[in-house]
Amino acid sequence: MHFQKEVKLLKRLMIGNQAIARGAYEAGVTVATAYPGTPSTEIVDNFSKYADVYAEWSPNEKVALEVGFGASLGGARTLVAMKHVGVNVAADPLYTLSYTGVNGGLVLVSADDPGMHSSQNEQDNRGYGKFAKLLVIEPSDSQEALDFTREAFNLSEQFDTPVMLRVTTRLCHSQSLVQEGEKPERALKEYKKNEAKYVMLPGFARLRHIEVEKRMNSLREYVENSPLNRIEWGDRTKGIITSGVSYQYVREIMPEVSVLKLGTVNPLPENLIREFAAQVERLYVIEELEPVIEDQLKAWGIEVTGKSILPRTGEYSPELLEEVLLNVNPPAGYQLEESIPGRPPLLCPGCPHRGVFHVLKRKRLTVTGDIGCYTLGALKPLGAMDSTLCMGASIGTALGMEKARGSEMARKTVAVIGDSTFVHSGITPLIDAVYNQGNTTVMILDNGTTAMTGHQDHPATGKTIKKSETNRLDLEALVKAIGISRVRKVDPLKIGDLEKALNEELAYEGPSVILAVRPCALIDKSVKTPMFIDEDKCKSCKICIKLGCTGVYWVEEEKKARINPDLCQGCGLCAEVCKFDAVVEGGAR
Amino acid sequence: MADKTTNILIVGVGGQGTLLASRVLAQAAVDRGYDVKVSEIHGMAQRGGSVVSQVRYGTRVFSPIIKKGDADVIMAFEKLEAARYLSYLRLGGLMVINTDKIDPLPVMSGEVDYPERLEEKIAGVVPKTVTLDATGIAEKCGTSKAANIVLVGLVGRTLNMPLDSLAEAIRSLVPEKAIETNIKALNEGWNYMDKISINIGME
Numbered sequence: 001m002h003f004q005k006e007v008k009l010l011k012r013l014m015i016g017n018q019a020i021a022r023g024a025y026e027a028g029v030t031v032a033t034a035y036p037g038t039p040s041t042e043i044v045d046n047f048s049k050y051a052d053v054y055a056e057w058s059p060n061e062k063v064a065l066e067v068g069f070g071a072s073l074g075g076a077r078t079l080v081a082m083k084h085v086g087v088n089v090a091a092d093p094l095y096t097l098s099y100t101g102v103n104g105g106l107v108l109v110s111a112d113d114p115g116m117h118s119s120q121n122e123q124d125n126r127g128y129g130k131f132a133k134l135l136v137i138e139p140s141d142s143q144e145a146l147d148f149t150r151e152a153f154n155l156s157e158q159f160d161t162p163v164m165l166r167v168t169t170r171l172c173h174s175q176s177l178v179q180e181g182e183k184p185e186r187a188l189k190e191y192k193k194n195e196a197k198y199v200m201l202p203g204f205a206r207l208r209h210i211e212v213e214k215r216m217n218s219l220r221e222y223v224e225n226s227p228l229n230r231i232e233w234g235d236r237t238k239g240i241i242t243s244g245v246s247y248q249y250v251r252e253i254m255p256e257v258s259v260l261k262l263g264t265v266n267p268l269p270e271n272l273i274r275e276f277a278a279q280v281e282r283l284y285v286i287e288e289l290e291p292v293i294e295d296q297l298k299a300w301g302i303e304v305t306g307k308s309i310l311p312r313t314g315e316y317s318p319e320l321l322e323e324v325l326l327n328v329n330p331p332a333g334y335q336l337e338e339s340i341p342g343r344p345p346l347l348c349p350g351c352p353h354r355g356v357f358h359v360l361k362r363k364r365l366t367v368t369g370d371i372g373c374y375t376l377g378a379l380k381p382l383g384a385m386d387s388t389l390c391m392g393a394s395i396g397t398a399l400g401m402e403k404a405r406g407s408e409m410a411r412k413t414v415a416v417i418g419d420s421t422f423v424h425s426g427i428t429p430l431i432d433a434v435y436n437q438g439n440t441t442v443m444i445l446d447n448g449t450t451a452m453t454g455h456q457d458h459p460a461t462g463k464t465i466k467k468s469e470t471n472r473l474d475l476e477a478l479v480k481a482i483g484i485s486r487v488r489k490v491d492p493l494k495i496g497d498l499e500k501a502l503n504e505e506l507a508y509e510g511p512s513v514i515l516a517v518r519p520c521a522l523i524d525k526s527v528k529t530p531m532f533i534d535e536d537k538c539k540s541c542k543i544c545i546k547l548g549c550t551g552v553y554w555v556e557e558e559k560k561a562r563i564n565p566d567l568c569q570g571c572g573l574c575a576e577v578c579k580f581d582a583v584v585e586g587g588a589r
Numbered sequence: 590m591a592d593k594t595t596n597i598l599i600v601g602v603g604g605q606g607t608l609l610a611s612r613v614l615a616q617a618a619v620d621r622g623y624d625v626k627v628s629e630i631h632g633m634a635q636r637g638g639s640v641v642s643q644v645r646y647g648t649r650v651f652s653p654i655i656k657k658g659d660a661d662v663i664m665a666f667e668k669l670e671a672a673r674y675l676s677y678l679r680l681g682g683l684m685v686i687n688t689d690k691i692d693p694l695p696v697m698s699g700e701v702d703y704p705e706r707l708e709e710k711i712a713g714v715v716p717k718t719v720t721l722d723a724t725g726i727a728e729k730c731g732t733s734k735a736a737n738i739v740l741v742g743l744v745g746r747t748l749n750m751p752l753d754s755l756a757e758a759i760r761s762l763v764p765e766k767a768i769e770t771n772i773k774a775l776n777e778g779w780n781y782m783d784k785i786s787i788n789i790g791m792e
Contacts, residue, residue, distance in 0.1 A: 013625060041631075141653075173629045173631050174627060174628045175615060175625070175627035176650075177619065248651040248652045251651040318654065319656040330676075331658035331680070333677070333678060333679065336672055338704050339704075340669060340673045341693050342693065342695060343602065343669065346636060347636070348604075348637065376636065380694070452636075548697070556702075
């Protein structure tokens, strides 16, 4: 018993992302690249803390994968991590990387977001496995995240393929116990020039495609006996095929059923599945989002129930499966007869974006938006955003609206994009606006960080992933070099300056850029005094309330606005908008 | 060691420190030899939104998330959030409410009112309800930010977690300079149980 206790103590709680980083480290990975994106961010962030490894925040996911390809070619085991939509950005190199194969093992982590906790769509990236012809593996808890990641590098080298480790938010951000292993010494693989394998000219690529199909056949054989798949026999009236975190939900509510737990989700082990299917009375596939496994089973002529009873949308949960599979309704529990107001996320007190959206709303402009904290500017009471599609889309969207509706449209349209997002994929559409003679007005909301994902550095912050000083991308010089002659900087909390800049740049014929520069309120370390509302001067107009700041609130009984000194960051925006000078500096905290 | 899994739902507003509270409780459970799973929320919801983290421990835990009507304890950092997640509490479960009131956007902007006397209404339906001014207690310990640890102290005691395990977990999880204040907050929360007249101990 005493011994058991000691063994237990060696296990540590880790979120899935931390376990993936550990698995990569134990596999001897020496290069890791990523662009931050929820729920993937903590993977390379954690990996960068190991000694003697190289890790970087890449400008975007395409670059991350290309650097990863180079590192693999150079003989290093390489980890590349991104959120599901990031794989779309990296899809171009990914599809051909499948043809070249690898030198040092290469694992691409795709962190999907069923339920869209922090994403613009909930695409199922297992589909990439089928189309790009990759081995796709899927762990179901933190221990498996570590073990599968480590094994993925062996498989990548054994089958000469990039491996996709597909995870979901619920795995990335759930902690469970992990037994760490040793990190063996591992030498770089030798680099040998091999143009027939790595130069994808049509003549070479035709031959490589044949190799890819051979590799898929080898992988089909491998998955039949892979230790990543297992059958847990139990009651055979129901048989369930599942993978990832859904496996945990199944085990939670149906400890007695037979389960085929798949660790390899592409290719699928046909014989193993047929063997399992033949021995159970009724077969179910339980998979979040798309019927990837189910469709393949049906194509093989195996009778199975899945999406006919379970949703294709959103995240699964034990209670959902209980309701659908066991006809158990959630217990009534305690209820209140009270309607509970919603609590949507919102911009932080002191956030520099708030000034921008206040002005954009007041001027009733059409605003094409982008991906970041500032997307929250779309929500009430600011509500100043017309579109948000994907990283970098704001500028192209504004140009497109102008081309559809004429240059008059450009005079009342602004594209807003964050600094990190601009570097990610805003540069090329800005070149388009110059090249194709748009009159687009672009506001780069430069808060000096990648805020939404937890304040990662990027090329324009001048700091690396390890927070060491590096060359800083000068956004103003970059924009000028593209051919934007009108570039100006404003403080987004100075409403008058902002409005003047907008008026002039919207009127200007030609593309222009306004850099709205102020550090994110969460990283700005300067100490500021909270504001204070002089109740005698407050005329109850509520303009400060309409800023949607938690630092200001309305007292209905007195018909006055008040400042909450614990939350107020002293940014002074409410004082800027107050027409009666009722908001003053110097509230006591 | 009980066979049944213990489920703790921790709810609050982004920025209130729900993540640290869940990590301390989880670490203390690990130290006692339990299997543990914790589900956290990162990303957009953290920006002042409604956040929930979930701690489950027992002999063997599968799902990282708690079913409706299955939480043994709800630790609410804010009153409205207590009400929002009420249906997750099992019958006979314990509801701990910090009396903080943080207006959500629809209230701030005057669209709807913040429901009145929420803690009383909850106590009216949930027999095991404890309300306390954890923020005020934490402030006396040195910082209002340690309200999360006050709640951990109280809830940890009702779940029979050793005070030492909780203190050890705090030492391993908070920065050096914040340890003393947090240990004070932990003790205050722990001792708060002596002031409670109803029996809230967990079997």
